[in-house]
Amino acid sequence: MNVLTPRLAAHRLLATTDLDEAREGVAGELCPHDLFPRGRWAHDDDERGRGGFSLRHHRAPFAEVALHWIDYGSDVEVRVAGMPFWLVQVPLAGAASVDDGGGGRGTRRGVAVVGSALVCGPGSPWRMRYAPGTPRVMLQVPSALVHRRREMAGLAGLAGRATAGAGIAPVLDLTTGAGAAFRRLLDVALDDVEALGSAGPVPLATRSLAVALVDSLISAQHAASGGEEPGALRAAANRSCVARAVRYVEEHCDEPLTTADIAAAVGVGVRALQAGYAQHLGETPMAHLRTVRLHRVREDLSAGAAESVTEAAARWGLTHLGRLSVQYREAFGESPSATLRRTR
Template identity: 30%
Template structure:
């Protein structure tokens, strides 16, 4: 297996084709639903573009394959991404630009766009591309489990992915194996193994591609321990997140001065004590909102130590991508009402 580029471009994910069309408006609507809203402009006025899309939803991870023929295309995202989007050039090339840099995608180079970013792409005629979409909550939650600590987020990956680097080459082969498996109606993914693929792909990406938490992850993998002062504070926060967790109280429990505690937290946790407290409180509130364990957002926010509902709502939306009221409404919706 030669990864993505060892697969046959023609008919890639053909079992999951959702549209083949020359109608630009129709295609744009499908792209907005599967990925993010965008605008596509041919290099030559009046050129007719034939395009197709295939898509597979595996839960936290989705695969979207697209191909366009008829002219070069300039594609611009019109909204910020809310997920992680890995771009593999299957045939042709794509000049991908985002705020973190410019990457020319081909068979040796992939690209990744992180949440809160927009992309500008210039696709060659006959270009085909595989998107690996990873939901933000899944990747950041997975990283938290790997680190054993909160991730205030978002994770920001370096946009250029060198597929000749051994670790990324192995990871790309894994993606190719998933594509091959999806080609069979009796493959592992068809038997409910989609979540397993997702976990493996997310772990591999976090280990293989540099990002703003890579140093912390490397220290964790190497077994770097936390000092007793940090461990005592973490135990207090986890045991009583709604209690008095002011910096003076935390420093008293740690047995060090406030400045030393803040420095230790930065060194070993990557966040300040205040950020860690907010993270734990948000996590507990999120769990209650998902379970419908409260009649109002305010009730749940106050339960977990948030004194200002508006600030809680802003922090919650920044982390989970939706307002807390939407999570609570979804939890309280009667079964059978649909989406």
């Protein structure tokens, strides 16, 4: 099936270009939230319904869980104070990002494109952003069900017994290992629901599949959060994963990032990310971050967007001016002050 073909078509809930109707309709099926357009019309109430905003929301119950297909049609931001369930979001196109609003070194954040998924646990505030053209499938799982299945997995020695949202990896790689197994089961569940159409009671076999889907999610989360990983996940991060990391660094290079932060954001372990960078880019994640920051400093200095080298360096997280001067000259063949002088 074409990934842009709406899923769960027999379970349409809402189609609207009205922002308030969209917010209230989605809140009724998920949880209360704030919805903000982020395009040229974001602050113009009279422009509601323009700029490409067009919500389509499909939802199908699947035993104890629920499957959703949703598309806002434009660039939007969603903020929730907390959810009483787990939410897994799988982009079918475009890109989506999430963070818990902390803003500091401990902030949980991530970006997902095709081949990955965002995972938001219960209890925490979340800020979610969706690029235009990001239809996605979502799995909604009650917290109590995750808790029960985690306890069973923990007792069997198959996964950690952590509860609620603590310690979750915000991004799952769905292209290999446990993440790929979860994606395959999710596709089976979607196909099963679509085969049933709008039929009545869910068969017993579907209930078993729903539980298997949750168990697979727990396994993938355990691996992505640093538990024992299959051999495929211990290998170097693949090209797609490294590309997501590169994009994440470029979008967050003004923040105090570490290699662990970047790895968590794209859903792989630190060693896998380091190996992937070495294999595909020939450098380390921190070297890439430094290069991106140097280029941002040069852009600001060249455009006259900073009054001093110190201002530009601080803006992009380069606080050691002596080291900056050496690295800048190595990269661009001149000192940062020389670049700044040309704009005056």
